[in-house]
Amino acid sequence: MVSDRPGGAGNTPTTTPVQGVLLGDPEIMTAYIEAFARYAPQVRLALPEAIKEPEAVTFALAWYPDDTAFEAYPNLRLVSSIAAGVNGILDNPSLPASVPLMRIAGEAQGQMMAGFVAWHVLWHHRRFGEYLANQRRRQWERLPKRDAAEVRVGLLGAGKMGGAVAQALLALGYDVAIYSRSGRNLPAGVEGFSGEAGLGDLAARSEILVTLLPLTPQTRGILNAALFARLPEGAALIHVGRGEHLIEADLLAALDSGQLAGASLDVFATEPLPPTHPFWTHEKITVTPHDACDSTPPQVAQEVAAALAGLEAGQLPVSLVDRDAGY
Amino acid sequence: MVSDRPGGAGNTPTTTPVQGVLLGDPEIMTAYIEAFARYAPQVRLALPEAIKEPEAVTFALAWYPDDTAFEAYPNLRLVSSIAAGVNGILDNPSLPASVPLMRIAGEAQGQMMAGFVAWHVLWHHRRFGEYLANQRRRQWERLPKRDAAEVRVGLLGAGKMGGAVAQALLALGYDVAIYSRSGRNLPAGVEGFSGEAGLGDLAARSEILVTLLPLTPQTRGILNAALFARLPEGAALIHVGRGEHLIEADLLAALDSGQLAGASLDVFATEPLPPTHPFWTHEKITVTPHDACDSTPPQVAQEVAAALAGLEAGQLPVSLVDRDAGY
Numbered sequence: 001m002v003s004d005r006p007g008g009a010g011n012t013p014t015t016t017p018v019q020g021v022l023l024g025d026p027e028i029m030t031a032y033i034e035a036f037a038r039y040a041p042q043v044r045l046a047l048p049e050a051i052k053e054p055e056a057v058t059f060a061l062a063w064y065p066d067d068t069a070f071e072a073y074p075n076l077r078l079v080s081s082i083a084a085g086v087n088g089i090l091d092n093p094s095l096p097a098s099v100p101l102m103r104i105a106g107e108a109q110g111q112m113m114a115g116f117v118a119w120h121v122l123w124h125h126r127r128f129g130e131y132l133a134n135q136r137r138r139q140w141e142r143l144p145k146r147d148a149a150e151v152r153v154g155l156l157g158a159g160k161m162g163g164a165v166a167q168a169l170l171a172l173g174y175d176v177a178i179y180s181r182s183g184r185n186l187p188a189g190v191e192g193f194s195g196e197a198g199l200g201d202l203a204a205r206s207e208i209l210v211t212l213l214p215l216t217p218q219t220r221g222i223l224n225a226a227l228f229a230r231l232p233e234g235a236a237l238i239h240v241g242r243g244e245h246l247i248e249a250d251l252l253a254a255l256d257s258g259q260l261a262g263a264s265l266d267v268f269a270t271e272p273l274p275p276t277h278p279f280w281t282h283e284k285i286t287v288t289p290h291d292a293c294d295s296t297p298p299q300v301a302q303e304v305a306a307a308l309a310g311l312e313a314g315q316l317p318v319s320l321v322d323r324d325a326g327y
Numbered sequence: 328m329v330s331d332r333p334g335g336a337g338n339t340p341t342t343t344p345v346q347g348v349l350l351g352d353p354e355i356m357t358a359y360i361e362a363f364a365r366y367a368p369q370v371r372l373a374l375p376e377a378i379k380e381p382e383a384v385t386f387a388l389a390w391y392p393d394d395t396a397f398e399a400y401p402n403l404r405l406v407s408s409i410a411a412g413v414n415g416i417l418d419n420p421s422l423p424a425s426v427p428l429m430r431i432a433g434e435a436q437g438q439m440m441a442g443f444v445a446w447h448v449l450w451h452h453r454r455f456g457e458y459l460a461n462q463r464r465r466q467w468e469r470l471p472k473r474d475a476a477e478v479r480v481g482l483l484g485a486g487k488m489g490g491a492v493a494q495a496l497l498a499l500g501y502d503v504a505i506y507s508r509s510g511r512n513l514p515a516g517v518e519g520f521s522g523e524a525g526l527g528d529l530a531a532r533s534e535i536l537v538t539l540l541p542l543t544p545q546t547r548g549i550l551n552a553a554l555f556a557r558l559p560e561g562a563a564l565i566h567v568g569r570g571e572h573l574i575e576a577d578l579l580a581a582l583d584s585g586q587l588a589g590a591s592l593d594v595f596a597t598e599p600l601p602p603t604h605p606f607w608t609h610e611k612i613t614v615t616p617h618d619a620c621d622s623t624p625p626q627v628a629q630e631v632a633a634a635l636a637g638l639e640a641g642q643l644p645v646s647l648v649d650r651d652a653g654y
Contacts (some may be wrong), residue, residue, distance in 0.1 A: 108474050108476075111474065111475055111476070111499070111500040112472065112474065112475070114499060114500075115449050115452075115453060115475055115499050115500070116449075116453065118445060118446075118449065118499060119445075119446060119449040119450070119453065119455060122442050122443075122445065122446040123446070125442075126442060126443065126446065128446060131613075131615050131616075131618075132459075132613070134616075135607060135613065135614045135615075138602045138607045138608075140598075140599035140600055140616045141616060142616050142617070142618045142621075143618060145439065145618070145620075145621050145623075147435050147438065147439065148438055148439070148442055149435075149438070167498065168498055168499055171494065171495055171498030171499075172438070172441060172442050172445060172495055172498070173438040173441075173442070271467075272467035273467055275465045280462060280465045281465075286458075286459070286462065287462045288458050288462075289458075289461075289467045289468060289469050290469070291458075291469045291470060291472075293472075294469075294472050296472075
């Protein structure tokens with residue numbers, strides 16, 4: 001947490017007052033007014049209709065804003081997402097080209113994601129679904145077990161989330177490898193893969209594949225029949241990236257053929273997942289409601305406060321989005 | 328794993344041949360003959376009926392042996408359990424008083440236990456049972472989340488299992504404390520409790536309580552109404568110790584009153600758990616078939632080989648049982 005760092009922004013009492021605007025669904029956005037009042041009191045946040053001088057607005061907190069949402073604010077110095085994802089902001093036609101855009105990707109979110117993924121890795125490895133089914137039948141049946149060290153987990157994505165997940169899985173004893181764009185900055189004890197050939201090579205060694213990638217033109221549809229075919233037969237998928245990474249029909253085909261033994265899905269092309277969608281009732285699929293991790297309003301306020309303090313001191317935000325990379 | 332240690336017994340090609348006997352249910356015990364032939368080839372293992380010279384037997388591998396099982400073997404130099412538990416051997420009236428008794432408690436078992444407990448801690452903390460129920464109803468509903476750092480987990484037991492579990496939970500970000508007999512040898516970052524008052528104090532701060540204790544006269548029935556009353560309201564129990572630790576009626580009462588919100592039970596006073604037992608169908612209880620971790624026959628063979636090599640060099644086994652302590 002930012003506020004725990006000695007000398008971090010949470011301990012910095014005074015910063016120049018900042019006028020901020022909330023761009024997005026008011027039902028979601030108004031929760032941030034109270035959190036900022038407490039954790040980033042130098043920022044006055046308001047919905048657009050309450051802004052009297054748009055020229056005075058230097059900060060925007062955004063989540064899937066309307067296409068023209070940024071137009072009224074010519075003097076923005078910082079735009080932030082309320083979460084790790086920025087695909088609903090980056091493609092906004094009114095987003096100014098030069099303003100720094102940041103996302104929320106602190107340690108707390110990484111830890112929360114790591115717990116969620118660890119639970120699903122154990123679910124597949126230790127076959128907890130079978131234990132639950134056996135309990136319903138009152139059936140006492142021990143299951144064959146393998147050491148975690150023999151179970152090869154492959155992560156797609158080496159950012160803060162990927163790093164936190166890797167650390168947790170290593171602590172649980174798993175054999176972890178990571179595919180990423182650069183193939184660099186990997187945790188110790190992790191084998192790295194990159195490039196198109198690297199993606200297939202990682203898949204070929206991954207009994208459990210975890211998607212933690214950002215959504216970019218390069219990653220859209222990356223979870224497809226060709227990739228599933230490279231996995232060892234009977235592999236499992238844990239998908240906590242973005243719904244658009246997955247070709248849904250390819251997943252259903254791979255599950256039905258037995259190429260995949262199971263899938264844990266937290267993100268979907270259409271959210272909420274429609275009640276008639278086949279994923280809900282597929283016996284090899286667990287569905288969770290895009291809930292692997294949350295950035296809470298206090299975390300967002302603290303990360304934005306730190307970024308604003310940094311900007312005053314001439315530093316770009318730690319979680320600055322690389323617009324060319326798309327995350 | 329013993330064989331991974333440089334210079335460990337797994338790499339030591341020659342040791343004096345040892346005649347060993349298997350004491351226990353032949354259906355369980357014969358699996359060890361092949362494993363020892365491969366991983367501890369200096370040990371010849373046989374069932375009692377195949378032993379021609381009982382005086383030549385210097386090693387016994389035992390699991391709930393008959394009351395008179397040890398009587399025929401006057402020259403035992405080492406007795407080993409096939410698992411971490413020794414309560415079925417220690418109270419055997421024919422067990423010689425002076426022979427070293429060891430249990431199997433290697434890193435692989437600790438890691439396996441850590442994964443099992445981590446899954447159940449996440450199950451209670453992140454409310455995965457509710458997600459599974461919501462999927463059955465096709466209900467898209469995000470659940471409130473707390474950071475792992477805010478969730479206080481208390482472990483009863485600081486042995487190899489407790490240490491491995493603590494390390495895994497710390498890596499997942501939990502606030503971990505341990506109650507143990509001595510209160511010593513705790514992992515860094517863990518608060519320690521000991522003594523009768525310490526037990527209540529640990530309970531009072533534990534939203535999730537994990538039982539990893541050995542079964543001794545002091546720990547029998549330790550999970551009772553008085554202890555449950557000290558837990559915060561709505562706490563969860565994860566019980567991976569021994570069935571005799573738990574007063575079953577007290578658990579049911581605590582669940583029904585809401586003092587406990589849930590329980591993960593892997594061990595039972597009667598195993599297999601009888602089909603009519605109320606635990607099977609209690610909606611707040613998950614039942615697993617004493618399967619949190621296994622010592623595989625290869626692991627047992629390797630740990631025994633290392634202990635025998637150590638004995639030749641005048642060293643007592645690493646996992647020597649303290650008969651006064653009872654584990």
